[in-house]
Amino acid sequence: MNPSTTARAHGRVNLLGEHTDYNGGWVLPTQIPQYTEVTLSSTPGRTVEVESSQGRRFAYDLGDEAITGEWIDYIQGATHLLGPQVAHRGGLRVQIHSTLPEGAGLSSSAALETSFLQALTRHHELGLDALAIARLGQRIENEFVGARVGIMDQMATGLGAVGEALFLDTLTLDFERIPLPLEMMDLLIISSGITHRLSENDGGYNQRREECEEACRRLGIQCLRDLDLSTLKLRDLPETLRKRVRHVVSENLRVKEAVVALKAKDLKLLGQLFVESHLSMKLDYEVSLPEIDLLVDLCRAHESVWGARLTGGGFGGSIVALTQKNQSDRVASEVIPTYESETAETAERLL
Ligand code: GLA
Numbered sequence: 015m016n017p018s019t020t021a022r023a024h025g026r027v028n029l030l031g032e033h034t035d036y037n038g039g040w041v042l043p044t045q046i047p048q049y050t051e052v053t054l055s056s057t058p059g060r061t062v063e064v065e066s067s068q069g070r071r072f073a074y075d076l077g078d079e080a081i082t083g084e085w086i087d088y089i090q091g092a093t094h095l096l097g098p099q100v101a102h103r104g105g106l107r108v109q110i111h112s113t114l115p116e117g118a119g120l121s122s123s124a125a126l127e128t129s130f131l132q133a134l135t136r137h138h139e140l141g142l143d144a145l146a147i148a149r150l151g152q153r154i155e156n157e158f159v160g161a162r163v164g165i166m167d168q169m170a171t172g173l174g175a176v177g178e179a180l181f182l183d184t185l186t187l188d189f190e191r192i193p194l195p196l197e198m199m200d201l202l203i204i205s206s207g208i209t210h211r212l213s214e215n216d217g218g219y220n221q222r223r224e225e226c227e228e229a230c231r232r233l234g235i236q237c238l239r240d241l242d243l244s245t246l247k248l249r250d251l252p253e254t255l256r257k258r259v260r261h262v263v264s265e266n267l268r269v270k271e272a273v274v275a276l277k278a279k280d281l282k283l284l285g286q287l288f289v290e291s292h293l294s295m296k297l298d299y300e301v302s303l304p305e306i307d308l309l310v311d312l313c314r315a316h317e318s319v320w321g322a323r324l325t326g327g328g329f330g331g332s333i334v335a336l337t338q339k340n341q342s343d344r345v346a347s348e349v350i351p352t353y354e355s356e357t358a359e360t361a362e363r364l365l
Contacts, residue, residue, distance in 0.1 A: 018055040021132035025049065025120040026170035027203055027334050027365070028325050029179055030291055031269040033299055035164025036223050037262045038185040038239035040269040043170035044178060044194060046203065046365055050112040050125040052133045057105035064089055067111040076101040081158065085116065088126045091158030092134065095150060103138050117209025118364065119324075119331025123159075124167035127151035132172075145187060148172045162223045163327075181273050185239060195279045200342035202313070202335040203325070204350065206305050207359035210330035218301065219327050226262065229255040238262045261298035265291060285320025285336045292323035301328025305357050309333045312349040319345055332364060 024045040031041030057063070060076045064086055072086040077097075079090035089108060093100050108130070114122040128151055135142045142150065151168035155161045165184055173189065174180040177196060182189040194201075226238055233249055235241065241263050251259065268287045275283040292310050296302040302310075306324050310333050313322035318341035325334040337345050346363045353361050 018053050019133045019137040020051060020053045021129045021136065022049050022051040023125040023128035023132065023171040024174070024176060025114045025122060025125050026167060026174055027120060027201065027332070028166065028170075029334065030272045030287060031166070031265060032291065032295055032324070032326070032328070033222060033226075033301070034262055034265050034269065035166040035184040036162065037164075037226055038237035039262060039266040041166045041170075041182050041184060042179050042269050042272055043166055043174060043182075044180065044201075045170065045174040045176045046120060047176055048113040048115075048120065048364070050110065050114055050122065050129045052126070052129040053109040053111075054130075054133045054137045055107045056103070056137070057107050059105045060101065061105045062089065062093060062108060063106070064108040064110065067109070076105070079158075081160075085123070085126065087159050088123050088154055089130055091154030092127065092130055092150070094158055095153055096134070096140070099140060100134065100138060115205060115362070115364065117330065118205040118362075119210065119326025119328075120203070120364065121167040121171055121326075123155070124151055124171045127154050128168060128171040144172045148187075160220075162220045179273075179276060181269070185237070190273075192273060192276050194276070195281070198279060198339055199281050199320075200337045200339060201365055202337050202342040202345055203332050203363070203365035204309060204313075204335070204346065204353075205332040205362045205364055206303070206309055206330060207357075207361055208303060208305055208330035210327060218329055222258065222299065222301065225255055225258045229259045233259075239266065243267075257298040257300075261294045264294055264298075268294075281320050281336060288321030288323040288334070288336055289314065295324055295328060299328075303328075303330065305353075305359055306331070306333060308356060309349065309353055309361065310335075312352055313345060316345050316348065 026043040028043040064072045079094040131147045148168035152165045155163045179192045310322045313335040318338045320336040322335035
């Protein structure tokens with residue numbers, strides 16, 4: 015008998031705190047029901063054979079990992095970074111089952127990294143805890159895939175839970191779990207039909223990160239967490255960089271306000287913060303698209319919606335809306351047909 019090991023990681027939707035994680039700031043994601051599950055078993059030799067439940071297959075030899083631009087790179091990145099720790103244990107058969115859509119801004123890649131690393135840790139008794147797995151997941155993205163992402167998604171998929179927000183300080187990695195008042199509200203997620211890839215040079219994600227780094231250099235600070243809005247006004251920065259910094263600094267404030275709103279079950283305030291966050295991402299950080307703005311505006315115009323915003327890295331992906339209890343069906347059924355009739359896209363309700 016060849017014993018197998020299974021691990022599962024859920025996707026996430028970020029409620030607030032976008033593009034703050036690689037600036038040492040605060041984020042507020044929650045897990046969603048969709049997940050990725052990985053089952054591993056050992057095989058003789060040094061080949062890793064990967065098969066997804068959609069029938070996609072890929073094989074490579076341990077030690078010969080090479081970037082392909084496909085989802086398999088998240089698996090290859092893991093065995094590449096773990097190196098001899100894994101290679102000397104022999105080949106692997108990896109079965110993947112995922113209910114998460116790719117490129118929808120819901121952390122399908124982090125869920126794959128996290129579930130694979132969790133399964134591998136147990137299978138080979140590597141002794142990695144949840145924080146070490148999250149850090150390794152981020153390194154797969156940064157060092158192997160070439161996406162200079164922060165650590166939010168890996169922390170959310172590894173340490174979050176459905177029904178509660180993870181209030182995370184991305185500098186210290188301290189976190190607090192805050193229950194969502196689901197007796198009073200629904201979360202609604204709609205994908206725009208436009209998929210994104212964070213590692214693509216023209217995608218803009220890495221460029222935004224470079225702009226933040228450039229702003230720090232000019233301001234003579236370590237990270238944007240160290241700034242407040244009043245000092246920003248006094249500093250000399252080119253207009254584009256000033257806008258990027260204004261987003262990050264104001265978004266950090268919104269996350270902290272959102273935590274207060276959540277604890278007080280003040281959903282009107284939380285919705286207002288969603289709206290402000292979206293405007294900041296659209297006008298200052300410039301990571302939205304006209305289609306996404308339309309989805310957000312259609313949701314916002316609905317009487318049962320407290321607020322809506324682009325969630326995740328942007329340049330496509332999904333929106334998240336905060337609706338009154340049991341109203342998300344009605345909002346989705348009214349918003350989606352209008353969106354589809356006004357764009358060339360097919361939207362999908364994901365929560
Ligand atoms: C992606 C990245 C995260 C984070 C968000 C934007 O999801 O993986 O690290 O930067 O974009 O908030």
